[in-house]
Amino acid sequence: MASASSGPSSSVGFSSFDPAVPSCTSSSASGIKRPVAPEVLEAKQDSYISLVPYASGMPIKKIGHRSVDSSGETTYKKTTSSALKGAIQLGITHTVGSLSTKPERDVLMQDFYVVESIFFPSEGSNLTPAHHYNDFRFKTYAPVAFRYFRELFGIRPDDYLYSLCSEPLIELCSSGASGSLFYVSSDDEFIIKTVQHKEAEFLQKLLPGYYMNLNQNPRTLLPKFYGLYCVQAGGKNIRIVVMNNLLPRSVKMHIKYDLKGSTYKRRASQKEREKPLPTFKDLVFCIFLVETGFHPVSQDGLDLPTS
Numbered sequence: 001m002a003s004a005s006s007g008p009s010s011s012v013g014f015s016s017f018d019p020a021v022p023s024c025t026s027s028s029a030s031g032i033k034r035p036v037a038p039e040v041l042e043a044k045q046d047s048y049i050s051l052v053p054y055a056s057g058m059p060i061k062k063i064g065h066r067s068v069d070s071s072g073e074t075t076y077k078k079t080t081s082s083a084l085k086g087a088i089q090l091g092i093t094h095t096v097g098s099l100s101t102k103p104e105r106d107v108l109m110q111d112f113y114v115v116e117s118i119f120f121p122s123e124g125s126n127l128t129p130a131h132h133y134n135d136f137r138f139k140t141y142a143p144v145a146f147r148y149f150r151e152l153f154g155i156r157p158d159d160y161l162y163s164l165c166s167e168p169l170i171e172l173c174s175s176g177a178s179g180s181l182f183y184v185s186s187d188d189e190f191i192i193k194t195v196q197h198k199e200a201e202f203l204q205k206l207l208p209g210y211y212m213n214l215n216q217n218p219r220t221l222l223p224k225f226y227g228l229y230c231v232q233a234g235g236k237n238i239r240i241v242v243m244n245n246l247l248p249r250s251v252k253m254h255i256k257y258d259l260k261g262s263t264y265k266r267r268a269s270q271k272e273r274e275k276p277l278p279t280f281k282d283l284v285f286c287i288f289l290v291e292t293g294f295h296p297v298s299q300d301g302l303d304l305p306t307s
Helices: 081-099 109-113 143-152 157-165 197-216 282-291
Strands: 002-004 010-017 049-053 059-063 066-069 074-076 115-120 136-141 170-172 182-184 190-195 225-233 236-244 251-259
Touching (some): 081 136, 081 143, 081 157, 081 225, 081 236, 109 197, 136 143, 143 197, 143 225, 157 190, 190 197, 197 236, 251 282
Antiparallel strands (some): 010 251, 049 059, 059 066, 066 074, 115 136, 136 225, 170 182, 182 190, 190 236
């Protein structure tokens, strides 16, 4: 079984159904022949990974904005993962609820650039409930446009709220170099990913074209974007995107590929290959295709290297 995640960089996994596997599995390959990566020098890490002394003297591992301390607590931009999950659920509950009071209408060009904002003080307000997190502000990008997208994909508002807000979000182990946080809804329907400012800005600029493409190609294989939001906490902006989840947690990974559509420097480092379940890249995927009977061809018509 093969699967790929949504976004500019696709992760492809060959897997089998195993209901006993937890959300963060690191088991080795089983039952499927794994391609052997060619001998190469260890690639330079493409993300900042460090051990920074914690206040208590215990080490903390940091990848980009994502930090994990010795107790396993995850922090993103100085906001704990538990606080971020709570803020996301409070914000989505409010924005979807308030949107339900607005009549449905055609999407206008200006709808793609609307940003709605609501402040959530810890003591609550006449618009927001009290909560035990620090004060935060929640922003919703293009709410009317994303409501239209959800309807187009057959996602009812009640189902969207129930999946994302009825049970605690589940944090996934991230093996990516970006340091993004990944959450999945308890029913495995939706996945939430933190994105950088430029990525969120780029997605918002794409929305008019995305709208046109969905209307012209209702069965498109483009990623399904359900919402773009921002949590402002502790003076930091944490932007998130909600997408469809293609790979349930009950599916056991045997082989993983991080594919970008290029072969330039696209080999996993020696350190990565030594992991129990490494993430291979494009060149090794080409070898896998040859070993399984496929013959990849480059853009200029020449056979791609296999070693």
